[in-house]
Amino acid sequence: MAAYQLFVESLQVRFLHIQRYSLDAHWRIRDRILNHSVVWYVDKGSLRLTLNGSPYTCGEGELCLLPDQSVLNGSPLTGEVRLISLNFDAEILFLNRRGWAQAFQLPVIYKSAAADFNLLLNEMLHQSASADPLSSLLLQSQMLRMLHLLLQPGAYENTELPARGWDSRVHTVIHHLLSRPHLTPKVSELAEWVQLSESHLRKLFIRETGQAPLQFMHRLKVEQAKKLLLQSSKPIAEIAGEVGITDPNYFSRLFKLETGIAPQSYRKQYAETVFI
Template sequence: MFPLAGRITEAMQLRYLHIRRYDLPHTWRIDGRELDNAVIWLIDDGAIRLETEGFAPIDAADSDVLFLAPGTKLTCRARTASLSIVSLNFEAAFAGRWPVSLRFPVRYEGDRAELAAVLHGLLADEAAAPSAAKPFLLQAGLLRLLGLMAAGMAAKREAMPETGGIDARVREAIARMAGRPDAFPASAELAEAAGVSESHLRKLFLRETGMTPLQYALRLKVSLAMRRLAGSDDRIAEIAYSLGYEDPNYFARLFRKCSGMTPQEYRRKHRDWMLAEETEGT
C-alpha cells in the first residue's frame, strides 16, 4: 500500500513566514478576522477565549498550543490581565490544497512542552542577526514543529483501537489502487474491496483524505511518477504507459495540473544529481 505520509511529503510546498511574541493587554480582541495563512499559537502566559466557525468556543491558557488553518474566521479575546502569545505563521500546500497530513485540531492535545521548546527556539533564531544560515534554521524549525505535531496525532490515533488511524475500508481501497498502478479501478471494484457501497466509500474517502476515490487515484499516480522522474532516467512516455496512460501528452497535462510543473520541469528540479543528465523526450 502506498502510505498517505509518503504521498503528501513528496510534493508538499512548505514555507516559513515569520514568528513573533505578542505581549497584549486585557482589552485585546480580534473580531471575525479571516486568516490568509496558517498560524500556530503558543499561549505563553494568560488565557484567551477563541471562537472559530464550525467549532465550539475554546478557553485556552498557559502552555496551550492552538492551530488555525488558512481561511479560518477567527474571533477571540483576552481573559486575563496580561497575555503573552507566540505566533508562528507559515504556508503549506499539496497540489494546490492544504495537505491532509497537516489537518490538526484547533487545540493540540499531545506533548505541548516539546512544541513550546521548538517555538522558543524559532523565536531565538528569528531574533538572531541576519546570516546565510538563518533562513535554513527557521525552515528547519518549522519542519520539526510540524513533524512533532503530526507524530503526536498519529500516536493518538494508534491509541484508539476503534479508529486505528485511517479507516480500514479506505485502506483496502487504497491497497487495491496501489497494487495495480497501471489500472484505473472502477468505483464498484473499489467499493467491493472495501465492503461498502460506492456512495459510502466516496464519503469515507472525503472524510479521511479530503479527496474522492478518483481524485486520490490520480494523486497516487502523479506521486509515483514524481518518484520515477526524480530517481530514474526512464522516459516520460514509459512512465505514462506504466501508469495506464496511452497518451503521454495527456498524462503530462494531468501531471502539470496536479503538481504545477510539467514532467520535464519536475525532473530538472528534483532529479537525483548523481544521475547523468540526458536529453528527455516523450
C-alpha cells in the same frame, strides 16, 4: 503508511513571521479569515477560541494550530495572555492549497510536548532577531522541525481532533486512490465505494479539496509519477502503467499539463546525478 508518506513528501512549508504578544482583557478577534496558517503557544493565561464555528480553549503551556482559510474568533479567559505567534504557509501540492491540516487529521489544541514546542519557538524568536543575513535559512529549517513536531502522534495524545475535518467519504476515496496507484477508476466507481451519487461526490470533493474527483486523481497520479521518475530508471511507459495509465502518450500529455515539462525532461532536470 504509503498514503501518509505521499502526503508528507508532497507537503511544502514556508516560514513567514514569528513574534511574541501580550494581550489584555479587552483584546478581541472577530470573524477573521486566516490568509496563512498560524501556531499560537500560550506562555501565560488562556484563550477562548472559535474556529470554523467549533469552540476551543487554549490554556497555559498549550499550543493552538490554526490552519489557513479558517474563520477565527477569540478572546482572553484571563486578565492577561502572553503568547508566541508563528505564521507560515503550508500546502500539499496535489490538494490545490486546501486542507493540509485536515489531510493529516491534526488537532487544533496540542496539550502534550509543551516543552519541545516552547524550546523550538524560543529558538526561532531568537533567530528572527539576528542580523545574520543567513538567518532566514535557519528559520526555514526550524519551521520544518516545527512541522515534524506537529505531525508526531505523541504530540497530540489525549487531544480531541477538530470537529470539522474532511468529510469521511472524501478521506475514504483519497485513501483508496493512494493505496491503489496502479488503478484508474471511473468517477462512478469512486462514488460506489462510498455509496454516493457522482454529483454528490463531486460537490464534496470540490468543497473539501477545491477540485473535482477526476482533476484530483490526475494531480495525484502526476505526484506519484514524479516520485517514480526520480527513484528509478524505469521506462516512461512502465511508470505510466504503475500509476494506472495504460497509454504512455496520454500520460506524457497529462504530466506536461500539470508540471509544464515532459516526464523525461523532469527526470533529467531533477534526478541527474554527477559522479566524481
